[in-house]
Amino acid sequence: MKKFLLTAFLIGTFSLSxxxxxxxxxxxxSISDVNWQNVITDLVLSSVQAKQIYVLNDRYRDYDTWNRVYVVDPGRWRGDRYSELERILGREKYLVFKKKYYRGQNPVIVYGRSKNDYKNYKKYRKEQDKYYKERAKQYKxxxxHHGHDHWD
Structure with missing residues (x-):
């Protein structure tokens, strides 16, 4: 059983990565595809807003810092990032940004369409569910205690 759990964990870890x-x-x-200087100019953003956008864009400079935050739910970055952008820009300018740079679609959807995204998400969720079920069985x-199972 331990070998099975270790194998499942290692497979899950490599697939997850x-x-x-x-x-x-x-x-x-989502950062590199947009010319942020043009966004700042087009939307007539203040220097404070421009600085906030650059800080947002530099928040996770490498995979490790990003992964520490999103390891459990990697798709959550989209909602986090674009709600933060909406906060910085304000609702009206955010809608203009969305219309111009994402053809009116929600950026969360635009960057949720990578060819592997849904397939990998389903695989990731399935592996996570399996892993946690195995962990729960092991924990139980x-x-x-003395033949009495606290879970029943």
Whole structure:
């Protein structure tokens, strides 16, 4: 059983890191695909807003810092990033940004369309569910007291 759990954990870890890197690549593209200087000029943003955007864009400079935050739910970066952008720009300018740079679509959807995103997310969730079920079984087994199972 221990070998099975170790094997499942290692497979899950390698698969997870592949899926995680796809999410991280989408995150990086969401920054690099946009000319932020043009956004700042087009939307007539204040210097404070411009600085906040640059700080937001530099928040996770590498995979490790990004992964520490999004390891459990890698798709969450989209909602976090774009709600923060909306806060910085204000609702009206955010809508203009969205219309001009994402053809009116929600940026969360735009960067949720990578060819591997949904497939990897499903695989990731399935592996996570399996891993946590195995952990729960192991925990139950380890915490039985004198034939009495606290979980029943």
């Amino acid at each position: 592949y899926a995680q890197s796809d999410y991280y690549n989408d995150y990086r593209r 087994k380890e915490h039985k």
